[in-house]
Amino acid sequence: MTLLRVLHAEALKMKRTIALKMVVLAPAVVVLLILFAASQAPYSTLNFNAIGNKWTVLASLTLRVWAILMMPLYITLETALVAGLDHSENQWKSLLARPVPRWTLYVAKLLVVMAMTAASTLLLVCGILFDGAALRRLQTEAVFGFPVPWAAILRDGARVCGLMFLALTIQHWVSLRWRSFAVAIGAGIVATVVGFFAVAAGQQGDTWPQYFPWALPMLVVARQPHNIEAVLAIGGALGLAAAAAGCLDFCRREVQ
């Protein structure tokens, strides 16, 4: 009940924020980027790739850009912006003096960022349909037939989201732990760059680098390993452990 009240308060804080606008902006950028790239016939990946359902190829291409580039930067920015709302003006001395358990504040913020990430991914999936419809009009070579394989696209979108959970909980802790916006953003950018190299190493055949938290979502779109369910479960469990550790640290910390 208290968590719901805190969540309700957190939702109001998001009003008029860049963080909320980012929910729409981030997937929109990827959708438009893919539309632009795919419409450049005959150089488009969609035209080169003669095998398979065009919807699956478009979804894979879109989720690939989302998973490797946009999403790590997106969660970096969102966690930093959400934490920044309370770091600025030192809101903590006012919030933590309220009769609510500290853990509810930590968990409510985490849930807000998770909800925004899920909403953005859902919008991205809708954007795939938009791109398919637009490409259908723009180029005759790419035939986007029916039915649309929604189940597979939604499943992959959900898996990308799920595999980002571990990185998100770490980034959430970093953003709340250090007041400086630069620390949160810096940590996220470094992790994203390391994630690029991890993905590249994974594509060269190295097994372990692909399990770097920021590289995990690429497993879905690049490799579709048979053990993806196990990776999701382990990633989820580690994410919960990171959230619990971060929450414990938050509850113990003194307000200056």
Place this chain on the structure above:
Amino acid sequence: MMETPIRVEEVWKSYGTTKAVCGLSLSVPRQSVYGFLGPNGAGKSTTIRMVLGLQRPDRGTISLFGRPLSGERIALLRRIGSLVESPSLYLHLTGRENLEVHRRLLGLSKRAIDDALEAVDLIAVAGRLVRNYSSGMKQRLGLAQALLGNPELLLLDEPTNGLDPAGIHEVRTLVRDLPGLRGVTVFLSSHLLAEVEQVATHLAIISEGQLKFEGTREELQTRSKQMIVVEADQPERAHALLTGMGRTATREGNRILIAPDGECEAAQINAMLVGGGVAVSYLATERVTLEDFFLDLTQ
């Protein structure tokens, strides 16, 4: 039995090697306006943070309304409103929305927002974004936040910071009237004696984390009433003679301030100094202001 809103017993707090609060004990009576005075860095904000549970004391106990803070923090915080230093506001939200965030946290009715806004006279601008508020309006909104839900205890840390004279007067009036109107106990921290002196019924003075005085305003006025002032040709020798006699004396340039210790003192001091070879050019019993007393305790 009346519960004491705040009782601090032998509390210590250090940051690394810096001692912020050293064995502090306070007792805040119910429905009082308790002025908590001290220069910057004396340990006032640290004490307030510990009372709110934002920081933990290294040693000692804090109890609120007769219950230990460490065990019942959430239940006790329900009875407290606070404004610590500058108000914590979301600049991208309106005044009303800022209060709505806290109303949701407290689980209060919507009516509580209007009550708080009325108390600080901000109803007319409640729909305006806080980033467009003047610093005085922000301070009043911070006070409204603290008043949400009619708390029994209000902790205000430097509440008149950044206010113009009219704003200071408004806050002062509000603070003075709160115990009578709402039955609230106000714990008011400040480094300005003049600000607290006019509204407080009880006062505590701290310096370097230690309590220097605690009592009613009348007690403070009694203690700070008189001082014997001497001006002499050899102030150093005069000071040595006086302290050698066991008197409490402080030297300020060629002036020596002596705490009174009985009847007919001026004459005795004069005789003793002249007998000791010191020429006394001025000797009088002066009324020392509260400001002087405060400075004497805290410097």
